[in-house]
Amino acid sequence: MTRRKLLITGGAGFIGGNFVRYMVDKYPDYDIYNLDLLTYAGDLSKHQNIEKKTNYHFIQCDIANREGIFNRFKNEKFDFIVHFAAESHVDRSITDPEIFIKTNVMGTQILLDAAKEYNVSKFLHVSTDEVYGELDFNPSTFFTEETPLQPNSPYSASKASSDLLVRAYHETYGLPVNITRCSNNYGPYHFPEKLIPLTISRVLNDQTVPVYGNGANIRDWLHVFDHCTALDLVLHEGKDGEVYNVGGHNERTNLEVVKTIIKALDKSNDLIEFVEDRLGHDKRYAIDPTKLEALGWDPTYNFDTGIEQTIEWYLSNKEWWESIISGEYREYFKKQYSVK
Numbered sequence: 001m002t003r004r005k006l007l008i009t010g011g012a013g014f015i016g017g018n019f020v021r022y023m024v025d026k027y028p029d030y031d032i033y034n035l036d037l038l039t040y041a042g043d044l045s046k047h048q049n050i051e052k053k054t055n056y057h058f059i060q061c062d063i064a065n066r067e068g069i070f071n072r073f074k075n076e077k078f079d080f081i082v083h084f085a086a087e088s089h090v091d092r093s094i095t096d097p098e099i100f101i102k103t104n105v106m107g108t109q110i111l112l113d114a115a116k117e118y119n120v121s122k123f124l125h126v127s128t129d130e131v132y133g134e135l136d137f138n139p140s141t142f143f144t145e146e147t148p149l150q151p152n153s154p155y156s157a158s159k160a161s162s163d164l165l166v167r168a169y170h171e172t173y174g175l176p177v178n179i180t181r182c183s184n185n186y187g188p189y190h191f192p193e194k195l196i197p198l199t200i201s202r203v204l205n206d207q208t209v210p211v212y213g214n215g216a217n218i219r220d221w222l223h224v225f226d227h228c229t230a231l232d233l234v235l236h237e238g239k240d241g242e243v244y245n246v247g248g249h250n251e252r253t254n255l256e257v258v259k260t261i262i263k264a265l266d267k268s269n270d271l272i273e274f275v276e277d278r279l280g281h282d283k284r285y286a287i288d289p290t291k292l293e294a295l296g297w298d299p300t301y302n303f304d305t306g307i308e309q310t311i312e313w314y315l316s317n318k319e320w321w322e323s324i325i326s327g328e329y330r331e332y333f334k335k336q337y338s339v340k
């Protein structure tokens with residue numbers, strides 16, 4: 001039997017990296033190609049345990065490089081694609097939107113062209129609930145797959161644009177696609193510019209935690225492992241052309257999240273520092289996952305068990321995040337938070 005070839009873009013980042021390891025272990029009979037440019041958000045040290053496995057391969061390439069991407073598709077003849085590669089941080093998109101359009105929109109279009117040219121049997125586009133915009137604080141309202149796209153940040157606008165291109169390639173050319181829209185992830189190897197790893201790393205170093213506005217904004221948190229199982233399911237069982245929302249009903253205000261971490265680490269709430277609000281800060285995200293559950297998805301973690309596992313992981317893997325919060329990250333932090 002010929003081995004199936006799975007291309008994972010952005011597999012050196014947070015979620016893509018967790019997905020690469022999950023798939024390499026689960027499917028020894030798939031050849032898994034991790035294609036990544038290795039931007040500031042990508043690192044390969046997280047793959048030390050799998051890099052010698054014969055079913056794991058790494059390709060360094062920019063998804064916005066048409067010739068490079070087409071050459072890879074021509075050589076490898078991938079059977080399916082799970083597309084994570086993106087600029088992913090809202091704050092960076094507010095400061096510098098252009099790279100978000102290049103990578104998230106133009107990069108996706110190039111991958112779609114290559115997938116069409118080389119007849120891949122599935123293009124799974126990993127998107128975000130942020131494309132739906134924001135919900136109000138009424139706890140009975142949720143994002144469904146029918147919620148209109150109303151992105152508010154340059155990041156979410158670039159992701160919504162790529163979602164529409166994926167849809168159009170299905171409708172126009174019959175490309176077999178799925179789109180998943182997941183809520184906020186957290187877990188091992190989360191880059192410490194995002195709220196949860198930023199809080200854990202700063203609290204462990206007895207540094208203040210910047211909370212935007214009054215901390216009342218709500219996010220719906222999903223452990224990255226449960227996102228991986230959802231993607232595996234949609235890749236193999238998703239109906240062509242369909243969108244699936246991914247989330248496990250774990251809504252928390254930002255202040256609750258920060259206080260939970262401070263308490264678990266036995267530190268003081270005096271570390272909380274309320275800072276200027278994010279521009280266009282979305283109030284609330286909350287997912288209705290009914291459609292994915294009907295496909296058979298059942299998450300393993302709730303927020304309490306997931307955050308406990310994640311804090312344990314950051315305590316046991318200090319060398320990974322300590323190496324990241326030096327260098328370029330330090331400059332970013334100073335600029336973002338106006339620290340002298």
Ligand code: NAD
Nearest residue numbers: 010012013014015037038039041042062063086088184185
């Ligand atoms: P991340 O920033 O941690 O990783 C992105 C990866 O993409 C990095 O390895 C980076 O090197 C790579 N990359 C960036 N530009 C590239 C380019 N031009 N060519 C090739 N590779 C490039 O992101 P993440 O948090 O793991 O998110 C992955 C995907 O999941 C994104 O598409 C994001 O929109 C989506 N998503 C994220 C969340 C979340 O909570 N983080 C939630 C839902 C959906």
Ligand code: TYD
Nearest residue numbers: 090184193194195196210211212217219254
């Ligand atoms: P983030 O982790 O950047 O994810 P997203 O913007 O994609 O939801 O932010 C999560 C929430 O935490 C968001 O409401 C903004 C807030 N936040 C802070 O209050 N302080 C911070 O330093 C950061 C990075 C985020």
